[in-house]
Amino acid sequence: MEITHAAVLGTGAWGTTFAKVLADAGLTVSMWGRSAGVVDFINSHENSTYLPGIDLPGSISATGDLGVALDGAQMVAVVVPVAAVRETVGRAAPLIEDDAVLLTLAKGLEPGSLTTVHEVAREASELPAGRIAVLSGPNLSREIAAENPTATVIACQDTEVATSIALACHNPYFRPYVSQDVLGCEIAGATKNVIAVAIGAAEGMGLGMNTRATLITRGLAEITRLGTTLGADPGTFSGLAGVGDLVATCSSKLSRNYSLGLRMGRGASLEEALALSPGVVEGVRSAKPVLDLARAHEVDMPITEAVVRVVHEGATIQEMGEMLLARPQKMDGWRIELL
Ligand SMILES: NC(=O)C1=CN([C@@H]2O[C@H](COP(=O)(O)OP(=O)(O)OC[C@H]3O[C@@H](n4cnc5c(N)ncnc54)[C@H](O)[C@@H]3O)[C@@H](O)[C@H]2O)C=CC1
Ligand SMILES: O=C(CO)COP(=O)(O)O
Numbered sequence: 001m002e003i004t005h006a007a008v009l010g011t012g013a014w015g016t017t018f019a020k021v022l023a024d025a026g027l028t029v030s031m032w033g034r035s036a037g038v039v040d041f042i043n044s045h046e047n048s049t050y051l052p053g054i055d056l057p058g059s060i061s062a063t064g065d066l067g068v069a070l071d072g073a074q075m076v077a078v079v080v081p082v083a084a085v086r087e088t089v090g091r092a093a094p095l096i097e098d099d100a101v102l103l104t105l106a107k108g109l110e111p112g113s114l115t116t117v118h119e120v121a122r123e124a125s126e127l128p129a130g131r132i133a134v135l136s137g138p139n140l141s142r143e144i145a146a147e148n149p150t151a152t153v154i155a156c157q158d159t160e161v162a163t164s165i166a167l168a169c170h171n172p173y174f175r176p177y178v179s180q181d182v183l184g185c186e187i188a189g190a191t192k193n194v195i196a197v198a199i200g201a202a203e204g205m206g207l208g209m210n211t212r213a214t215l216i217t218r219g220l221a222e223i224t225r226l227g228t229t230l231g232a233d234p235g236t237f238s239g240l241a242g243v244g245d246l247v248a249t250c251s252s253k254l255s256r257n258y259s260l261g262l263r264m265g266r267g268a269s270l271e272e273a274l275a276l277s278p279g280v281v282e283g284v285r286s287a288k289p290v291l292d293l294a295r296a297h298e299v300d301m302p303i304t305e306a307v308v309r310v311v312h313e314g315a316t317i318q319e320m321g322e323m324l325l326a327r328p329q330k331m332d333g334w335r336i337e338l339l
Contacts, residue, residue, distance in 0.1 A: 001099070001160075003027065003168035007073035009088055011038045011062060013279050014105060015079035016047040016054075017141040018169075022077075023057040024147075025171040031062040032069035039064050050279065054145045070095045075103055075168060077135075078121060081280040082108035085117055089124035096125070101161050102132040103154070107189035108286035114293045116186040130158035133165050134182050136189040136241040138248035140255060147173040153241040155179040155186075177240060184236030187227040191290050192246040193283030194304050195219035196257035199250040201310070201317045203258075204265020215303060216250050222301040226290070229297050257283035264310070265317050284311050302327060 004027055008019045011033030019029045019042075033039050041048050042062035045055055063069050070076060076096055080088050085106055096102070102125060104117045113120070118134050125132070137152030144150055154169075154176045156162035166176035179185060199215045223246070224237040236242055249255045253262070256277050263273040274281060287308045294301040306323045309315035315323070 001074065001101075001164045003074045003101075003164055005030070005072055006075040006077060006168065007032060007069045008077045008079055009066075009069065009092060010079035010084075011035065011042060011047065011050065012079065012081075013050045013141040014139075015077070016042065016051045016056070017145045018077055018079055018105060018135075019060045020054070020056055020145060021169055021171060021174045023059045025169050025174070027059070027168060029060045030069045030071075030073060031060060032066050033062060033064065036064055038062075051141070051145055066092055067095050070097070070100075073097060073100055075101050075165060077103045077105060078117075079105045081285075082106045082110055082117055082120075082282060083285065085120050086110070086124045089121045093125040093127075096127075100131075101165065102127060103135055103165055104132065105135045106282070107136060107186075107193060108282040109190045109289040109293065111285065111289050114289045114296070116183065116190070118182050118186055129182075130156065130161060132156070133162050134185050134189075135165075135169075135176075136185040136245065138240060138244040140248055140252055142254045144174065149173045149175070151175040151177060151240050151244075153177050153179050153185055153236075153239065155182045155184075155241075157182060179233075179236065179239075179241075181233040181236045183230060184227050184232030185241040187230060187232055188223060188237060188242045188245060190282070190286050191223040191226065191301075191304065192219070192249050193257040193281075194287045194290055194307050195223070195246060195283075196249040196255055197261040197264075197281075197283045197287070197307050197311070198303050198320070200255075200258040200261020200263075201265035201320065202261075204262040204267075205317060205321065207321075212250065216246060219250070219303050220246055222294075222299075222303060226294050226297070226299045226301060229299050230293075256281045260284065270311055283307070288312055 039062040133156035162178040306320040
């Protein structure tokens with residue numbers, strides 16, 4: 001199936017950037033958003049609220065009417081925060097064209113249900129799993145909007161669907177790879193945000209590159225442990241959606257998760273750090289669901305656990321550092337696990 005017209009639900013930083021990616025790949029794009037002011041900005045070719053300074057192509061239009069946005073769309077990209085996916089997809093479902101495919105771009109787990117975004121979208125839309133794909137990778141929106149080259153992963157049970165979507169969003173600065181490991185991509189995307197909060201905090205406390213490299217490496221270990229226990233492909237975690245996204249998110253002040261940790265490491269409270277964030281900080285929202293999921297499957301996730309203690313249980317950043325360093329060493333045959 002050739003996709004030439006898409007709807008993008010969500011007019012935040014990533015939704016607007018992804019609409020530009022699609023437009024620069026030759027599609028016409030109809031965006032839907034709940035804020036009339038942001039819709040007007042997009043129709044005047046700059047989303048001054050979420051993506052100031054970036055000219056948007058004329059092939060992007062925006063509306064507050066979901067039916068108008070979805071009319072004729074062969075692909076529906078869902079780019080709202082995780083907490084809004086169920087409601088947004090549920091409202092969109094009756095209006096989605098018969099053969100259209102759904103693409104989810106949010107990264108996190110739904111609190112309470114501990115469900116991945118793909119699963120939430122499947123439940124809310126009642127579409128078969130093979131018509132819902134997931135996009136995840138090292139995709140800091142601001143860099144992509146500035147047309148810095150990057151790659152990503154489009155994962156779907158149905159490889160033909162993933163390939164159609166990959167062809168639709170491939171442009172000179174955005175290169176998609178195709179995978180069937182939907183679960184692995186989703187677990188990688190949800191968990192790296194939590195690790196980024198810890199790494200930002202370490203940086204904010206003045207710790208250096210060795211600490212960062214340690215936390216990235218051990219973060220990847222705990223992410224991979226959870227993913228593979230749940231049935232994901234271990235290879236996903238050494239690819240773009242795994243280590244690729246982890247490194248990007250844990251190394252850039254453009255990341256909201258990393259920046260939140262950074263501010264807290266420098267002394268801000270959680271509330272102060274959240275108030276300064278330009279958008280949703282999924283690592284704070286997903287930390288507890290990720291830990292609950294890990295505990296339900298008896299998977300050890302010490303860095304995630306330390307973040308949960310800070311963002312939900314009132315521990316200080318200093319206590320978080322102590323929690324990680326004071327962990328007893330575990331002997332696993334000839335190996336010593338330090339974190
Ligand atoms: N910004 C980035 O670089 C990237 C973000 N993501 C993920 O994409 C998702 C969205 O992120 P951003 O666009 O950056 O967030 P954002 O905070 O910049 O924008 C969120 C958008 O969703 C809308 N929204 C929130 N609740 C809503 C609801 N109940 N109904 C309808 N619209 C609602 C807001 O009005 C806003 O337009 C998150 O899960 C994020 O982790 C993934 C990759 C890159
Ligand atoms: O997912 C992202 C990059 O791939 C964006 O990360 P933040 O939500 O931390 O900005």
